[in-house]
Amino acid sequence: MNKLCSIAVLIAFWSLIVFGVQPSFAVGGTLADQKTRALECGVSSESLDEVEALVKAGSFSEGEGVALVSPLLTACEKGLPVAPLQGKLAEGLAKQVAPLRIVQALNVKLEAYGNASLLLNRHMKSVTPEVLGVVGEGLSRGVSQQDFEAYVAEYNAQPSEIFLTGAEMISLLGQIGFDPEQTRTMLEAGFVSGGLTPQWRYLVRVVLVARQRGVSDSTIGEAAAAVLSERGTVNDVSARLGFTSRSMTGRVKSQ
Amino acid sequence: MTDEQKEILMEDAIVESIRRAPEVDVPEGFSARVMEGLSPKTPSVWTRMYLWLVRPQVLTVRPLQVIPVATLTVALLAFAFIQMNTAPSEDALRLANVRFVMYDGEMSAQNVSVVGSFNGWKADRSVMWYSVEAGAWMLEAELPPGDHEYLFLVNGERLVPDPLAPLTRDDGFGNRNSIMFVVGENEQAL
Amino acid sequence: MKDTREAEIVREVLLGDTQAFGILVREYQGPVYNLMLRMSGDADLAADLAQEAFTRAYEKLETFNLRKRFFPWLYSVSLNLARDWLRKRGRDVHVFVEDASVMVRSEDVVDVQGAIHARLDGAKAFDIVKGLDVKYREALILRYKYDFSIREIAEVLGLSVSGAKMRLSRGLDMVRHQFNEGSND
Numbered sequence: 001m002n003k004l005c006s007i008a009v010l011i012a013f014w015s016l017i018v019f020g021v022q023p024s025f026a027v028g029g030t031l032a033d034q035k036t037r038a039l040e041c042g043v044s045s046e047s048l049d050e051v052e053a054l055v056k057a058g059s060f061s062e063g064e065g066v067a068l069v070s071p072l073l074t075a076c077e078k079g080l081p082v083a084p085l086q087g088k089l090a091e092g093l094a095k096q097v098a099p100l101r102i103v104q105a106l107n108v109k110l111e112a113y114g115n116a117s118l119l120l121n122r123h124m125k126s127v128t129p130e131v132l133g134v135v136g137e138g139l140s141r142g143v144s145q146q147d148f149e150a151y152v153a154e155y156n157a158q159p160s161e162i163f164l165t166g167a168e169m170i171s172l173l174g175q176i177g178f179d180p181e182q183t184r185t186m187l188e189a190g191f192v193s194g195g196l197t198p199q200w201r202y203l204v205r206v207v208l209v210a211r212q213r214g215v216s217d218s219t220i221g222e223a224a225a226a227v228l229s230e231r232g233t234v235n236d237v238s239a240r241l242g243f244t245s246r247s248m249t250g251r252v253k254s255q
Numbered sequence: 256m257t258d259e260q261k262e263i264l265m266e267d268a269i270v271e272s273i274r275r276a277p278e279v280d281v282p283e284g285f286s287a288r289v290m291e292g293l294s295p296k297t298p299s300v301w302t303r304m305y306l307w308l309v310r311p312q313v314l315t316v317r318p319l320q321v322i323p324v325a326t327l328t329v330a331l332l333a334f335a336f337i338q339m340n341t342a343p344s345e346d347a348l349r350l351a352n353v354r355f356v357m358y359d360g361e362m363s364a365q366n367v368s369v370v371g372s373f374n375g376w377k378a379d380r381s382v383m384w385y386s387v388e389a390g391a392w393m394l395e396a397e398l399p400p401g402d403h404e405y406l407f408l409v410n411g412e413r414l415v416p417d418p419l420a421p422l423t424r425d426d427g428f429g430n431r432n433s434i435m436f437v438v439g440e441n442e443q444a445l
Numbered sequence: 446m447k448d449t450r451e452a453e454i455v456r457e458v459l460l461g462d463t464q465a466f467g468i469l470v471r472e473y474q475g476p477v478y479n480l481m482l483r484m485s486g487d488a489d490l491a492a493d494l495a496q497e498a499f500t501r502a503y504e505k506l507e508t509f510n511l512r513k514r515f516f517p518w519l520y521s522v523s524l525n526l527a528r529d530w531l532r533k534r535g536r537d538v539h540v541f542v543e544d545a546s547v548m549v550r551s552e553d554v555v556d557v558q559g560a561i562h563a564r565l566d567g568a569k570a571f572d573i574v575k576g577l578d579v580k581y582r583e584a585l586i587l588r589y590k591y592d593f594s595i596r597e598i599a600e601v602l603g604l605s606v607s608g609a610k611m612r613l614s615r616g617l618d619m620v621r622h623q624f625n626e627g628s629n630d
Contacts, residue, residue, distance in 0.1 A: 063308040094376035098508040105427035208421040272570035273589040
């Protein structure tokens with residue numbers, strides 16, 4: 001396929017939509033068509049069946065059904081993870097959210113995963129689904145692309161499990177607005193010492209508790225970097241900050 | 256006339272009085288006031304596409320020259336094709352025991368379930384039981400490591416975040432989900 | 446206004462035609478304003494709240510399901526706004542309602558039907574309705590003044606269908622009861 005030509009065509013359609021001109025053809029796909037293609041591609045039938053049932057029951061129009069299934073189909077055909085979108089769709093349907101809102105949320109996720117894939121493929125030869133999932137989810141939840149880009153550019157040669165842990169920390173800490181500079185510093189310490197083990201992904205829990213007690217991000221970051229350079233554990237960070245992990249989970253309510 | 260008939264008559268009269276109750280007039284210039292405060296909407300590409308899709312017309316199918324919706328979506332996102340390793344990770348299969356707790360000392364709720372990312376947001380599989388001792392609704396579950404989003408479904412109608420969850424997250428629909436971090440076997444999330 | 450026409454109007458507004466929203470405002474400003482009057486007891490407050498309700502509906506218009514009727518959805522938005530406002534005010538707003546116990550004196554009348562209607566002076570009956578808790582009051586008004594279906598009432602009030610039916614029958618019971626009390630002299 002001539003890539004340039006097809007992109008030109010696609011951009012032309014994009015312009016039509018943006019400038020509000022109605023394309024002069026009818027919608028080509030019915031929900032049944034979409035469903036067939038989705039199943040062929042490998043989308044699991046549960047969410048497709050649910051949407052179809054709701055259209056049949058009259059809760060959604062055919063057009064709404066098509067709009068809801070489209071992002072899943074696109075993700076699948078582009079080799080992007082479908083499960084997160086299926087989960088979001090199931091959530092939206094269960095919460096009885098307006099279809100437009102669901103479509104918007106799905107497209108936000110789809111776009112995030114697309115950007116994640118582009119970002120990762122710029123620096124890495126092979127991208128595991130886990131890392132794509134972590135970066136995609138992180139982007140869809142507002143973590144800055146620069147933070148991920150900087151991390152991936154520098155550490156993509158690291159062993160995959162450690163690389164994944166670092167990515168998860170960028171994602172989770174980014175989501176709670178933890179100082180990204182601090183995150184970078186502690187990750188660097190962890191990589192240099194070799195002390196970054198998978199359990200560090202949940203440093204975010206310690207951060208949340210510490211913040212509740214008025215500890216600043218920089219103090220937390222320094223403690224974490226110090227512990228990482230000594231190849232310690234996340235519990236050591238709590239201890240350094242003055243509270244034990246028991247006190248974190250001492251309540252009966254422990255989940 | 257029987258009491259029942261009187262009752263029916265009275266009900267009719269009440270209904271009539273509601274039907275005919277006068278409506279107080281809106282103050283002058285009200286609609287102008289409202290309109291003044293509104294700024295024009297600038298629909299996103301997605302919104303335009305969605306509205307175009309749901310416009311009240313009969314969908315017709317025309318072969319070949321028609322560009323399907325999925326391709327249109329692709330056009331708007333313009334990805335490169337990617338080669339991917341699709342083997343699932345083994346870590347994901349290790350489950351951990353977790354417990355959901357919702358305090359309700361007076362047992363004011365009639366039933367509570369947990370709905371979340373791990374059960375497709377469907378309540379039927381995760382009904383909580385009430386512990387008089389703890390004064391709380393509980394549910395034990397086995398979840399794989401990771402962060403899970405969830406809410407409590409109270410009396411089958413209200414979705415309520417977990418007041419004890421240390422972290423909440425925008426669900427993308429304008430509300431918030433509670434987050435539970437599952438770390439490893441029998442580890443406690445905050 | 447026909448439902449399909451309303452759906453068209455909403456689509457136009459979503460596509461950028463703000464003025465079209467004015468059609469919906471003018472159509473429903475009466476009921477929304479009156480709802481706010483019942484909730485606040487004050488004309489100025491009611492006007493402010495009603496304006497905010499329309500503004501909020503405009504802002505949330507993307508969440509409106511085009512296949513449903515607009516008025517129940519608008520009513521939901523308005524009712525939630527009013528409830529939020531009441532909560533912030535700490536529920537110490539005293540809603541002024543005419544003394545509903547001032548009843549037309551019961552008289553020995555042979556025409557029982559006429560007597561019931563006479564006793565049930567329309568205005569007095571509605572005063573009692575206005576004096577009910579908002580849960581019952583709005584259910585009765587939605588049903589008998591605005592002809593909402595049971596399902597629509599259930600959606601607006603956040604109830605199941607059977608819950609909505611119960612709300613209505615209890616509401617009527619309460620009004621009837623207050624009348625019987627008022628007229629036992």
